[in-house]
Amino acid sequence: PRKAPPSAMAPGGASLRAAVLCLLAWAGLAAADRVYIHPFHLLVYSESSCEQLEKSNAEAPKEPTFTPVPIQAKTTPVDEEALREQLVLATEGLEEEDRLRAAKVGMMLNFLGFHMYRMLSESWSMASGAAILSPTALFGTLASFYLGALDPTASRLQAFLGVPGEDQGCTSRLDGHKVLSALHTIQGLLVAQGGASGQPRLLLSTVVGLFTAPGLRLKEPFVRGLAPFAPITLERSLDLSTDPDLAAEKINAFTQAVTGWKMNSPLSGVSPDSTLLFNTYVRFQGKLKGFSLLEGLQEFWVDNTTAVPVPMLSGTGTFQHWSDAQNNLSMTRVPLGRSACLLLVQPQCMSGLQQVETLSFQHNFLTWLKNLSPRTIRLTMPQLTLQGSYDLQDLLAQARLPTLLGAEANLGKISDDQLRVGKVLNSVLFELKADEGEEPTESAQQPDGPEALEVTLNSPFLFAIYEQDSTALHFLGRVANPLSAA
Template identity: 80%
Template sequence: TRKRAPLSEMAPAGVSLVVTVLCLLAGAGLAAGDRVYIHPFHLLVYSKSSCEQLEKSNTEMPKDLTFLPVPIQAKTSPVDEEALREELVLVSERLEGEDKMRATKVGMMLNFLGFHMYRMLSESQNAASGTILSPTTLFGTLASFYLGALDPTASRLQAFLGVPGEDQGCTSRLDGHKVLSALQTIQSLLVAQGGASGQSTPLLSTVVGLFTAPGLRLKQPFVRALAPFAPITFPRSLDLSMDPDLAAEKINRFMQAVTGWRMDRPMSGISPDSTLLFNTYVHFQGKLKGLSPLAGLREFWVDNTTSVSVPMLSGTGTFQHWSDPQSNLSMTRVPLGKSACLLLVRPLSTWGLQTVEALTFQHNFPTWVKNLSPRAIRLTMPQLTLRGSYDLQDLLAQAKLPTLLGAEANLGKISDDNVRVGKVLNSILLELQADQEEQPTESAPQPDGPEVLEVTLDHPFLFAIYEQESTALHLLGRVANPLSGV
């Protein structure tokens, strides 16, 4: 009999997260009339038939096949990002109604968790520095560990993801495969083709590195199950008990060689008693239609006395916009594709970004996005290349769950060996560029019609990249200095 982890073992914030999600989704728990109860997360938990099949497979199937990861120095083909985009586009073309409904549920859950963990991350950093976090990647990483976990770890992860286990029966258990499939749906919608004429589609690549101590055998079903979330997974072994800096350097060199991405803050400080490192690497490249490079470099004010010279993009057109003097902020939405959007948030009084950040990313984001309406705007913003990395173990410790993936975690579906999880990194590379390489211009022609509003982001600002149909947030961040990344 499985036992539910007591609420005292969960962070208070985690409990409130679960309660909030349940309240929002409560309406989904009632069928027509009052004769049938439908679990509010019925699209994400095991159905009765799948439970029966699962029980049958557990008794009839042989023990999970395991394998030893090849050494990290083994020859490896580089990642083909265009092929990954094409695969996601194909997925988007095959989506059915239930796929999108499931993606909407997961999008709501990952948004709540993402805002909560973004606050943890931003509070741990200097207020004057940049921040970037991917709610989709964070949720996918935790859901991946859920797939590899047994109770009590599985129950605690399920609750932290936002789905209470209720009676802990099979039909109340989260189906990790459905969650990762929903994340694939969200990713595919982000790169879906169509929309505005001539609008390019974003590039989105997700790669997982499973770095193990020599001799640790991984279970094949677990590694294969990661494919919807991370179509490319590199299981590689190396001596993690060696000089921690040397082990980190080998991992950094390997990932840069296979992806071609450079990270400003590569891995460091590996614990020598770790046997597994789970690193997720994400590259998002979006092109801003209608914006072209301005000639030369322009000033971006880091604070009220310091500026840096940065390349800027500018263009005039109709954008979704909303301004609220009382809250000291304005929002401007820029399309990145058929369904992917960039939301730019800036303080109206130039400074006071911390207050705006708390209001936007912790309280009123969904409501305020609904207030957006078309407006003729001349938008000027920095061309951005942002790199960031954070350890989920640190964020879990801040959320008062330091043992969730600690030494006592039961990860029996990842390996039959004793798995001691070290770092769990999310590393992000974000590039926002002009959609077309036009000749640099000093100004763009003004459209006929209403007065054009000038929106210039030459001071620290916030941004969010999200998918409109599921409302899932892919990236959240603060730009403090476009030249220093985050």
């Protein structure tokens, strides 16, 4: 395939271009020998879809719009169990094409997630305590903007998501609805339990808040199109210009009232000339089957001289494990559900966390997975409640794309009004606890089996939540102090 136009690729930087080239090389392995198949053919428009799209654009009336209600309007609280059931239903009756599409999107969001994680990690200090990023939320937010974009913004967003538009023809363009539908499948695969009975151990809830200046009209097809990514979209209007700090307080209070989630990283610093804020809120709750909460608080060593008392979990089972003497680290995979797992990366030297994170975590992650082998392990680790919040506008600026969602962005599918996008916030609430009274998903240690290897995470470590069917990374993070919010 030909390269994307320089305007789409150049601003992203050499590292992003390299990632996209790797992405294309990997995806291109599926191409036929004689007949060219677009490496992302499951995610772009087909010829018949292009013909239908051209016809509908010529004949369709102006898209209906609406004005969001004021932020003071009453709203039904979020029903997280209902959201979980919707995700589970999304995985029932999946066809092979659905799974392949999910795998392609999983691959794309992993590349983008690691790229953004690297930029975030450069600004994190070890004193920050903990840090977390959701590649699925990040990718879904940018894909949502792609759904609402027209060229040239659409082309630039497509390239940033990892799919150069080649000849810019319709059949080389991402179908935003297919991308968000695949993301919905990925979210569902994470929480699906494969027929397991009992209380669900995984909860994943995604809510989008669209906060607009009074009078701004949003297009109904765009808002409806967000449902696969975020089944609950809250559209509200409020004055963003007179008192930006007051506007931020109102948004924070509204969001907490609707979700019930207490975020310690609230929205702040709203630009007074903004007319649209796009906030994505994600809550994940996981339980480790067969683990129990140890009595009393245990020591977690923040550095070589400082320990803090934290609640710790412990469980014994046959888990996948690998120790790398060359890079002074070990990796353990703990099952969370049918195909979801927790990946724990522990540097053998406490001071080596940053080096492992910078040099190895992002580049060798998939290789590490291949090196894992079963081992009887007694694993002890902190109980986690982490929070993280970041502005995608800041990340785009670090990626040398500060104008991608700036004042000149063409977002004509979101609104016919002149949009000025302010903050694009991703906020994560991550909870990992014990599910006491049950055996681990994988076989427990046998009485006459080998002695269990003691793996104790009582010093800084890295972690990821990984879904094996789609290969998607849902969360990436660092824990330097479990008592500190991200």
